[in-house]
Amino acid sequence: MSNMPLNLPVRETTLIAIVTVAVxxxxxxxxxxxxxxxxxxxxxxxxxALGLTIQWGYxxxxxxxxxxxxxxxxxxxxxxxxxxxxxxxxxELPAQLGGVxxxxxxxxxxxxxxxxxxxxxxxxxxxxxxxxxxxxxxxFTIKVNFMPVAAAIEEQAGYIGGLSLPVWTGWLAxxxxxxxxxxxxxxxxxxxxxxxxxxxTLGVAEIIKAVLKNEDWLTRGTATVSPLPWPVPQPIDVxxxxxxxxxxxxxxxxxxxxxxxxxxxxxxxWGRMIRAIRDNEVxxxxxxxxxxxxxxxxxxxxxxxxxxxxxxxxxxxxxFDPQGYIPLNxxxxxxxxxxxxxxxxxxxxxxxxxxxxxxxxxxxxLALWLLQVFTSIGSSVFDWDAPSNLSSRALQAxxxxxxxxxxxxxxxxxxxxxxxxxxxxN
Amino acid sequence: MNELVFFINNVLISGAVAGSxxxxxxxxxxxxxxxxxxxxxxxxxxxxxxxFVVFILTAMFPGVGAVVGLPTAFVMLPLAMAVTxxxxxxxxxxxxxxxxxxxxxxxxxxxxxxxxxxxxxxLIRLFAGTSSRSLYIEETKRIFRIDFPFSDSRVVVTEPxxxxxxxxxxxxxxxxxxxxxxxxxxxxxxxxxxxDLARVSGINxxxxxxxxxxxxxxxxxxxxTLLSLDVTLKPDLSFFLLLPIFAAAIVGGVGHPYGAxxxxxxxxxxxxxxxxxxAVILRPLHRAFPDLFELPANLSFVGTEYKIVVPFFIxxxxxxxxxxxxxxxxII
Numbered sequence: 001m002s003n004m005p006l007n008l009p010v011r012e013t014t015l016i017a018i019v020t021v022a023v024x025x026x027x028x029x030x031x032x033x034x035x036x037x038x039x040x041x042x043x044x045x046x047x048x049a050l051g052l053t054i055q056w057g058y059x060x061x062x063x064x065x066x067x068x069x070x071x072x073x074x075x076x077x078x079x080x081x082x083x084x085x086x087x088x089x090x091x092e093l094p095a096q097l098g099g100v101x102x103x104x105x106x107x108x109x110x111x112x113x114x115x116x117x118x119x120x121x122x123x124x125x126x127x128x129x130x131x132x133x134x135x136x137x138x139x140f141t142i143k144v145n146f147m148p149v150a151a152a153i154e155e156q157a158g159y160i161g162g163l164s165l166p167v168w169t170g171w172l173a174x175x176x177x178x179x180x181x182x183x184x185x186x187x188x189x190x191x192x193x194x195x196x197x198x199x200x201t202l203g204v205a206e207i208i209k210a211v212l213k214n215e216d217w218l219t220r221g222t223a224t225v226s227p228l229p230w231p232v233p234q235p236i237d238v239x240x241x242x243x244x245x246x247x248x249x250x251x252x253x254x255x256x257x258x259x260x261x262x263x264x265x266x267x268x269x270w271g272r273m274i275r276a277i278r279d280n281e282v283x284x285x286x287x288x289x290x291x292x293x294x295x296x297x298x299x300x301x302x303x304x305x306x307x308x309x310x311x312x313x314x315x316x317x318x319x320f321d322p323q324g325y326i327p328l329n330x331x332x333x334x335x336x337x338x339x340x341x342x343x344x345x346x347x348x349x350x351x352x353x354x355x356x357x358x359x360x361x362x363x364x365x366l367a368l369w370l371l372q373v374f375t376s377i378g379s380s381v382f383d384w385d386a387p388s389n390l391s392s393r394a395l396q397a398x399x400x401x402x403x404x405x406x407x408x409x410x411x412x413x414x415x416x417x418x419x420x421x422x423x424x425x426n
Numbered sequence: 427m428n429e430l431v432f433f434i435n436n437v438l439i440s441g442a443v444a445g446s447x448x449x450x451x452x453x454x455x456x457x458x459x460x461x462x463x464x465x466x467x468x469x470x471x472x473x474x475x476x477x478f479v480v481f482i483l484t485a486m487f488p489g490v491g492a493v494v495g496l497p498t499a500f501v502m503l504p505l506a507m508a509v510t511x512x513x514x515x516x517x518x519x520x521x522x523x524x525x526x527x528x529x530x531x532x533x534x535x536x537x538x539x540x541x542x543x544x545x546x547x548x549l550i551r552l553f554a555g556t557s558s559r560s561l562y563i564e565e566t567k568r569i570f571r572i573d574f575p576f577s578d579s580r581v582v583v584t585e586p587x588x589x590x591x592x593x594x595x596x597x598x599x600x601x602x603x604x605x606x607x608x609x610x611x612x613x614x615x616x617x618x619x620x621x622d623l624a625r626v627s628g629i630n631x632x633x634x635x636x637x638x639x640x641x642x643x644x645x646x647x648x649x650x651t652l653l654s655l656d657v658t659l660k661p662d663l664s665f666f667l668l669l670p671i672f673a674a675a676i677v678g679g680v681g682h683p684y685g686a687x688x689x690x691x692x693x694x695x696x697x698x699x700x701x702x703x704x705a706v707i708l709r710p711l712h713r714a715f716p717d718l719f720e721l722p723a724n725l726s727f728v729g730t731e732y733k734i735v736v737p738f739f740i741x742x743x744x745x746x747x748x749x750x751x752x753x754x755x756x757i758i
Contacts, residue, residue, distance in 0.1 A: 194536075
C-alpha cells in the first residue's frame with residue numbers, strides 16, 4: 001500500500017476550490033460583513049442539512065417537515081435566552097399558569113386511569129368509550145380554565161418572557177424538544193410505508209408553525225420577539241465583522257464535532273447495521289437486527305440536529321418571527337442541499353449546503369436584475385407597460401427553480417455531487 | 427329552532443362542501459397511490475392549476491356564462507378539466523416516468539412530486555401573483571336563502587355550493603360506472619391489485635397509467651375550481667389542502683376509491699364539527715335551566731386557526747389503530 005501514488009480526491013478538491021473562489025468573490029464584492037453573515041447562515045443550514053442527510057442518506061427516511069423542527073429549535077433558543085419579563089413574574093399570573101399545568105397533569109392521570117379500567121373487568125369496547133368521554137371532558141375543562149389565563153398574560157404582560165439562561169441551554173433544549181417530537185412521529189410512522197412519514201412530518205411542521213403563530217402568551221405570535229441574545233459578544237460591542245466571525249467559529253466548532261462523531265458512527269458497527277437496514281430491510285431483520293428501533297434512532301438523531309441548527313439560526317437572526325418559517329426556505333432548500341451535495345456523504349452535504357446557499361443568496365439580486373433588463377427591453381421595443389408588482393413576482397421564479405432543481409437532480413444525478421462512499425472492510 | 431338552522435348552515439352544509447372537495451381530491455390521490463405506488467404531493471397544486479386555468483378562461487370570455495345562465499367559471503370547467511388532465515399526463519411523462527423506469531424506490535418519486543409542487547406553485551404565482559382573487563369576474567355570486575319552518579333564520583346555500591354537490595354526485599356515479607362496467611376500469615382495478623399479474627395478462631400498463639392521470643387531473647381541476655368559486659382562488663393553498671386529502675385517502679383505505687369518498691366526508695365533517703361552537707346548541711338547554719351550569723361563550727374543540735390539527739389527528743389515529751383504513755386498503 002505504501003508505494004501507491006498520492007491519490008488526491010479530484011471531485012472533492014475541485015468542489016472545495018470552486019466554493020472557496022465563490023466565497024472570496026462575495027467577500028470582495030459585497031464586503032466582509034455580508035460575507036461573514038452568509039457564512040454563519042450557511043453553517044447553521046449545514047447543521048440542519050446534516051440532520052436531514054442522516055435521515056435520508058443513512059436511513060432512507062424522508063422528512064418533509066424540516067421547517068417544524070427548525071422552528072422548534074428557534075423557539076427554544078428564544079424562550080431560554082430572552083431576559084425574564086418582570087411584568088409576568090411579579091404578578092399572580094405564574095401561580096395561575098402553574099395551577100393550569102397541575103390541572104393538565106391531573107387530567108392526563110384521569111385519562112390514563114380510564115384507559116386502564118379494563119383491569120377492573122370492563123370490556124374493551126366500554127373501556128375505549130369511557131376513555132374517549134373522559135378525554136373530551138378533561139380537554140374542555142382544561143381549555144375553559146386555560147383561556148382566561150392566556151388572555152390575562154397577553155393583556156398584562158405581553159408574553160411570559162424568557163428564562164434568561166445562557167444561550168447554549170436554549171440550543172440544547174431546542175435540539176431535545178425537536179428530537180422528542182421526532183420520536184413521537186417516528187414511533188407512529190416508521191413501521192409503515194415510507195410515504196406516511198413524509199405526510200405526517202409535513203403535517204406536524206404546519207401544526208408547529210400554527211401553534212407558534214397563535215399562542216401569543218408564549219411567543220408573542222405575529223408581534224415577534226427581538227433582540228435575541230448571542231452566545232458571543234454582540235455587534236454593538238465588537239463590530240459586525242468581529243461578532244459574526246466569533247459566531248461563525250462557534251458554529252464551525254459544532255459542525256466539526258458533529259462531523260467527527262457522525263464519521264465515527266458511520267464506520268462503526270452501528271453504521272454498518274444502518275446501511276444494511278437501508279439497503280435491504282427484510283434481510284437485515286432476518287439477521288436479527290431490530291429494524292424499527294434503529295430507524296427510530298436515526299430519525300430522532302436527525303431531528304435533534306435540525307433543532308440544534310434551527311436554534312443556532314434563530315439566535316443569529318436575532319428575531320423570533322413564527323411567520324418567517326416557510327416551507328420553501330426551511331424544508332425544500334435543505335432538501336436541495338442534501339440531494340445535490342450527496343445524501344449520506346457528510347462532506348458532500350456540507351459542500352452542497354455552501355453551494356446551494358450561495359446560489360440562493362445570489363439569486364435574489366440576479367432575479368431582480370434580469371427582471372429589470374426584461375422590462376426595459378419590453379418597454380423600449382414593444383412599448384410594454386409592466387405591472388408594478390413584478391419584482392415580488394420575479395422572486396417566485398426562485399420557487400420554480402428550486403422545484404426544477406429537485407426534479408433534475410433526482411433524474412440525472414441521483415447520488416449528488418459527492419456520492420456516498422460505502423466503505424468496504426475486509 | 428334557530429340553533430338547528432345555525433347547525434345546518436355551519437356543520438351540515440360547510441361539512442358537505444369540505445367533504446366533497448376532499449373526496450374529489452382523495453379519489454385522485456388514492457388512484458395514483460394504488461396504480462403507481464407513491465403519494466402524489468403535487469395533487470393540491472393540480473387543483474390550484476385547474477382553478478387558475480378557469481380563471482384565465484373566464485377573464486378571456488367573461489360573457490359566456492350569461493348565455494347559459496350559469497357562472498362563466500363553471501361553464502369553463504370542462505375545458506379546464508381537459509387542460510389539467512393533459513398537464514397531469516405531461517407531468518407524468520416528463521418527471522415521474524423516467525424515475526419509474528429507473529426503478530427507484532417510491533419515496534424518490536414522492537420527492538420528485540414535491541419538486542413538481544414547487545414548480546407549479548412558482549409558475550402560478552409568477553403569472554397570477556400571490557394575492558387571492560375571485561372567480562366571479564363580471565358576475566355576482568347568487569345566494570339562496572331557504573325558509574325553515576318554525577324559525578326566523580334561514581338556511582343559506584350559495585350557487586357554487588349547489589354546483590359542487592351536483593358535480594360530486596356526477597363524478598362519483600360516473601367513476602363507479604367506469605370502474606365496474608368498462609374494460610379499462612377493470613384493467614385499472616386489476617393493476618391496483620397486482621401490477622405484475624396485470625402486465626402478464628396483457629393489460630397495457632402505460633394506458634392504465636395515462637387514464638389514471640386523466641381521472642386524477644380532471645377531478646383535481648373540478649375540486650379546485652369549485653372550491654375557488656365558493657371562496658377565492660388562493661395560489662398558496664396547497665399545503666393546507668394536502669394534509670386533509672391524504673388523511674381522507676388513508677382513512678378510506680389506500681387504493682380504495684369508495685373509501686376515499688367516505689374518508690373525504692369523514693375528514694370534512696370532522697373539521698367542521700371540531701371548529702363548531704357547541705355553546706350555540708347548549709343555549710336552549712341553558713335557557714331552560716339557567717342554574718344548572720355556566721355556559722362559556724365559546725365551546726369549540728379547536729379554534730379555526732387550528733383547523734389543520736384535525737386532519738392530522740385523524741391521520742395519526744388511523745395510523746395507530748387501523749393503518750389499512752376503514753375499508754381495508756391494500757397497501758400498508
